[in-house]
Amino acid sequence: MRFFSDNAAPVHPAVLAAMAEANTLDTAYDGDRWSRGLDDRLSTLFETPVRALWVPTGTAANCLALAALCPPYAGVICHRDAHIQNDEGGAPEFYTHGAKLMLAEGVGAKLTPETIATLADSIANDVHRVQPHAVSLTNATEYGLVYRPDEVAAIGALCRARGWRLHMDGARFANAVASTGCTPAEVTWRAGVEALSFGFVKNGAMSAEALVFFDPGLAEATLRRRKRAGLLMSKGRYLAAQIHAMLDDDLWIANGRAANARAATIGAAAGDRLVHPVEANEVFLRATPAEAAMLRARGFDFYDWAAGEVRLVTAWDSDAGHVAALAEAIAAL
Amino acid sequence: MRFFSDNAAPVHPAVLAAMAEANTLDTAYDGDRWSRGLDDRLSTLFETPVRALWVPTGTAANCLALAALCPPYAGVICHRDAHIQNDEGGAPEFYTHGAKLMLAEGVGAKLTPETIATLADSIANDVHRVQPHAVSLTNATEYGLVYRPDEVAAIGALCRARGWRLHMDGARFANAVASTGCTPAEVTWRAGVEALSFGFVKNGAMSAEALVFFDPGLAEATLRRRKRAGLLMSKGRYLAAQIHAMLDDDLWIANGRAANARAATIGAAAGDRLVHPVEANEVFLRATPAEAAMLRARGFDFYDWAAGEVRLVTAWDSDAGHVAALAEAIAAL
Amino acid sequence: MRFFSDNAAPVHPAVLAAMAEANTLDTAYDGDRWSRGLDDRLSTLFETPVRALWVPTGTAANCLALAALCPPYAGVICHRDAHIQNDEGGAPEFYTHGAKLMLAEGVGAKLTPETIATLADSIANDVHRVQPHAVSLTNATEYGLVYRPDEVAAIGALCRARGWRLHMDGARFANAVASTGCTPAEVTWRAGVEALSFGFVKNGAMSAEALVFFDPGLAEATLRRRKRAGLLMSKGRYLAAQIHAMLDDDLWIANGRAANARAATIGAAAGDRLVHPVEANEVFLRATPAEAAMLRARGFDFYDWAAGEVRLVTAWDSDAGHVAALAEAIAAL
Amino acid sequence: MRFFSDNAAPVHPAVLAAMAEANTLDTAYDGDRWSRGLDDRLSTLFETPVRALWVPTGTAANCLALAALCPPYAGVICHRDAHIQNDEGGAPEFYTHGAKLMLAEGVGAKLTPETIATLADSIANDVHRVQPHAVSLTNATEYGLVYRPDEVAAIGALCRARGWRLHMDGARFANAVASTGCTPAEVTWRAGVEALSFGFVKNGAMSAEALVFFDPGLAEATLRRRKRAGLLMSKGRYLAAQIHAMLDDDLWIANGRAANARAATIGAAAGDRLVHPVEANEVFLRATPAEAAMLRARGFDFYDWAAGEVRLVTAWDSDAGHVAALAEAIAAL
Incomplete structure (x- = not known):
């Protein structure tokens, strides 16, 4: 009886069925009809126009997002127990070309405006110190706590005030949304989140996460970064189909x-x-x-x-x- | 009737079946039995002890190999029509942290010892010029030509003489081996190849290529680089199972x-x-x-x-x- | 009797004198009065508001400029005999985090709108190919030819039309301007140049080049990149003083x-x-x-x-x- | 009366005199007689064969050393108040291509084997966690404390036992050696240090630090990295001459x-x-x-x-x- 991780769970039958259904000749990469349908599908879910890219892992989603939000010479504030800090083998530094993760405190791996500001205010604003440029939250957190929309919005307001960008690592976004009962929109873009790693793999998919940009302008460069990272699967339709299956009937x-x-x-x-x-x-x-x-x-x-x-x-x-x-x-x- | 690319072909039923069979609870990442079996499986095929890692794309395989074979301040000689130069969106530069691709000539996108040496000899050996450190061949080439074992061996000998490493991009390795009738060993490590991107996706798999190291010492760092690139799928067994299916009965x-x-x-x-x-x-x-x-x-x-x-x-x-x-x-x- | 390179010439006495004069206690890094005066000084010379940073080498100036003008996943068009391609040991790739140099033709190492367009038009505009994002000219060229203002302006117009940025490697800018008799403004920003590596070391200075941004908005990030590259000398006044001496009396x-x-x-x-x-x-x-x-x-x-x-x-x-x-x-x- | 920093002090007259003396035509880069003499000069001082490279800043010395000692996918343990962490604008991450600084504790910014081991032992040895690969000490520390040879040797022994490399940031090495009265050898290579940033700029030089490799095999790649970072001054003799002047008569x-x-x-x-x-x-x-x-x-x-x-x-x-x-x-x- 295994309670190791949701990572290791099997794939939901509906997902497997969708993959089998995609097993026809179609356009390679992301030119197929499943891939092309993601923007619409996620825009509907989030009640706003978004750009959505499939990627094969949550680490890839997170780190493409960070690369889009933070230049190489700056920093990303995250909780010291964040997955991007402890469990991604240095991928954030690889994708951002060496941006610095800046470690804030918070009970249950939750950041607050106060813990973020305490960290940021300790960093002298001169050229010798790397400056924060973005914040990354994990929702649900690494300890299974969830952010309510107002909690995210308070952090979003801080980011706006400081000129920072805001990312949400939603490897367990489904669990978070299910927990609070909020809408996906409320806890993301309406609260200031600009990029979301929307996880499916821990939740029944096989190998597909969605990287969702609420600032659609961020997507173009990310399409190139995704290719450049060797993540552009030639048979992308099998990934896109997984996401469609997960969204169908609110699975x-x-x-x-x-x-x-x-x-x-x-x-x-x-x-x-x-x-x-x-x-x-x-x-x-x-x-x-x-x-x-x-x-x-x-x-x-x-x-x-x-x-x-x-x-x-x-x-x-x-x-x-x-x-x-x-x-x-x-x-x- | 589509003759666009083998990239877009459907997945072989045996591969789908193997994936379905892997759809049980098992260890995450590459701790499952399918993943753990790859070294043995490929060692048998290549008649020598190898280390073999699944990766989701050919670009990832190629670029992890180049990162293992060439330091950031050096260069990789390839044909000017090579896939790594023209079709990987800058992934070689990303993975190697900026190593330079050095473009050699050759009919049908085939390199020869002569075209390689001509290029290399034009590069002054001083600190101002980036120096070659590795050679990458594509077999079959981008124009559908294949290297015979003796042709690879001649390039392998040049590499040894110059202190360079040798990579083979085998996105269409199956087609190349089928064409010459040689053994996989003859056209790779016996001819001096140290790392092979062994392609399956163009040949019936869905999303799994094997990166094969004939110098097993190269694998350890690459395990870390694979994770760091966001390529370590949490449900790796579905990739490993594809490779097993492709090797079963010499599919x-x-x-x-x-x-x-x-x-x-x-x-x-x-x-x-x-x-x-x-x-x-x-x-x-x-x-x-x-x-x-x-x-x-x-x-x-x-x-x-x-x-x-x-x-x-x-x-x-x-x-x-x-x-x-x-x-x-x-x-x- | 040495005709090896202007690189190896001694330092002009006026430069040495200015360095000796700067040998007092002052603010570290670029907080001293000489460093703070560079913007004004170069703005006067170029007849427009510029931001100017001292850097210790021409390679540093070029590569900081390229990093400001081109993202990691894109490319810089330059002549195949350009210094950035052949003589900087891979520094462009290092500073840009792996952007690709794209090699165009041209007599005497001079680019023309035609040779640039020929190269660019051969690059399919898809995600698999790295796309050009900037052009870098060397003036005077590596073969001692100079661009007239109208020649630069024609390239500048092409860049604007394509949405590219334009850099000039002016390691021998003084020789170029002296040759054509144009004003510094005419051959740079008035012709579309956005960043200039203004060389002094080959022309009588010891260790100071000026990186001049005609788009002042590019300077802020570059101040951080300069520090991040270990180029922010703690006693910067000795570099700034060299530049002032070179500008005094039009030396x-x-x-x-x-x-x-x-x-x-x-x-x-x-x-x-x-x-x-x-x-x-x-x-x-x-x-x-x-x-x-x-x-x-x-x-x-x-x-x-x-x-x-x-x-x-x-x-x-x-x-x-x-x-x-x-x-x-x-x-x- | 300024007690801001030794960074801002003037240059010692003997250094200026040596620079004036070097103001003749000589070979560019590091081919001149002053540059070529550094290995011998430092080997004598350290009583063992070393390779020594001039670099223009302490940040450059530190970060070239770290790049030589730590691969991109690994980490460098340093004190949380270390200069490389707080005052180099992200240069360690730039030069190492994204290696992670791992922050240990210690009174007065001094590391001990215990504080290092405590940190390292908290890092699970799996592929998801970045693994330490090197340690960097600052001597004298950022708070003006010095390491005695036996203290360094205890850390050196830990590094050997764990398979890590050891770097010393000696921006104030002169002050440290003067303080303990030990020989330069005792507190460096005899205690396990493999690369030393030997600072002169805070101590009377203008713009020259020495990067000293006690493992001479590390120097070759570093010569290339130095060039690639835009740090290879064309008139290197003016830097080398500063170092000679600082070593003359034990200045x-x-x-x-x-x-x-x-x-x-x-x-x-x-x-x-x-x-x-x-x-x-x-x-x-x-x-x-x-x-x-x-x-x-x-x-x-x-x-x-x-x-x-x-x-x-x-x-x-x-x-x-x-x-x-x-x-x-x-x-x-």
């Missing part, structure tokens, strides 16, 4: 809700053991090594996190029986 | 032979119109705009190439009837 | 004229041997190896160039007696 | 001692106000804004540092009278 949000519900069940059983509130599909639990071993002995797989903590992640397909068993096992510790 | 070489045979049929009909001998799956034809229009009017789709030339590409699935019709139409021009 | 143009006059003397003696007209301070001469040896035997030092050619360069301090002797020796060959 | 160490002695005088007067012990030429003082204003009112110029702290820096030429007056003024606060 993306249904899958996000399903994963969140499973996590909530576990969280409810965990009580005081919770390190963070369970707002999306991740549960961080205080557990001694002995307790972790007991859970593993009962067939549950998961990662140790910080000392005395374990992480349990649910996915769109998490089995209700497994989850119930896990909840019971945790409660019984 | 890769069967597909290469099939495409070559179709091209040969067209070539035979073309006679004096051929710009290059047809050795793989591409046919370059002299045709006036009027003649090209006539072919198109009969339902054949293809690209114009240089002035008065058109390019016709066959694929693993090219329909025999379409090909016969095309051959007839060309003969009737 | 720069006087030195340019002096070098040109010496080259003209040699050129006049060379007659039919000239490979290129002598328009600035370089003389390219047809000479057999035996003839070159004869000149060397008489005490003249210079570089061999292409087969059967030698290059002779004069400088601001070239000795009239040496030049007369050289002219006589050439005439006597 | 460098005499100047370091002089600056240290002045700082010691101030430090002695400061008593309990000292934030850090005064070991080199920097004094960090607790002072209220009112107290700082009083000092300024008496004619002393200096920087505010952290809240309630000011920084006073002495140089090779600090006036004894000014220093005595400052000491008195501080004592009288």
